[in-house]
Amino acid sequence: MIIKQTFRFIVVLSCIMNMGQITQASEKSPAPKAIREVTDIGYFEGTGKDPAKHKLDLFLPPNPENAPVFFFVHGGAWVQGDKNFFGIYSAIGRLAAQNGMIGVVISYRLTPKVKHPSHAEDVARAISWTTKNIKKYGGDPERIILCGHSAGGHLVSLVSCDPTYFKTENVNPSSIKGVISISGVYEIPKIILGNVFGNDPENKLKASPITHVRKDLPPFLILCADKELPLCTSADCKKFQKALEENGNPVKFEEISPSNHMKIIFDAGKPEKQVANLILQFTKQVLKQNPSP
DSSP states (O other), rough: HHHHHHHHHHHHHHHHHTTGGTTTTTTOOOOOTOOOOEEEEEESSTTTTTTTTSSEEEEEEESSSEEEEEEOOSSSSTOOOTTTTTHHHHHHHHHHHHTTTTEEEOOOOTTOOOTTTTHHHHHHHHEEEEHHGGGGGGGEEEEEEEEEEHHHHHHHHHHHHHHHHHHHHTGGGGGGEEEESOOOOOOOOSOHHHHOOSOOOHHHHHGGGGGOOOOSOEEEEEEEEEOOTSSSSHHHHHHHHHHHTTOOOOOOEEEEEETTEEEHHHHHOTTHHHHHHHHHHHHHHHHEEEESO
């Protein structure tokens, strides 16, 4: 069974990594006139700076003033993708801006150039940049909602659950008001993904968000498709949900049907779709509980 699942994971991953055939179906659409975009902002200037990957884009609503921040991290199995991936993620940033939030969409370094924990370190660095700089763009650094898809779901969950990342980058955990993980990975398996996480079981355990679940985490929204990749299934999500609930953390889980691992993220930027509506409902709920001062 494990061998079959591993093979299926590799086959489907191969399909995802050859998405160039769908460019016409997901061509980047122009931003609404009322939204201002600021692109390719460098968020890290230290040793190991990557001129291509240490970049983020901002999507600004009209005249933002203490606007909440919607911070998005892309997927791609930790080896593929960036913030400009066929405009899919920009659509999510625009949707945030259309709903009064500042959208932040980032890139981060990928395997094989780096291995874990570099991906998570980059996400924490980008969050740190946001808390220090978003105010000058009209954003509220104390009201940030994290969101990620697939590997990005793993990364936003990991940095939220494991306190070492925020501590290293001087991020106040209380600034994170909610976390949305779409088709995320919460437990790194021992027998695959060595190219990303190495082959030490202890390191894979530390790389698993479920390992670090504790009390007083921000509210979580966990979404997955009914037709998912291995490691991202409803059963995997429910296991993470249970761990959060057992530690007293607010969490909501929804399985989207009919959908699959890629359709769910295409739909996340479309306001008429269930995925987008669930995201917006969650953000409105947590922001209502944390109003602007």
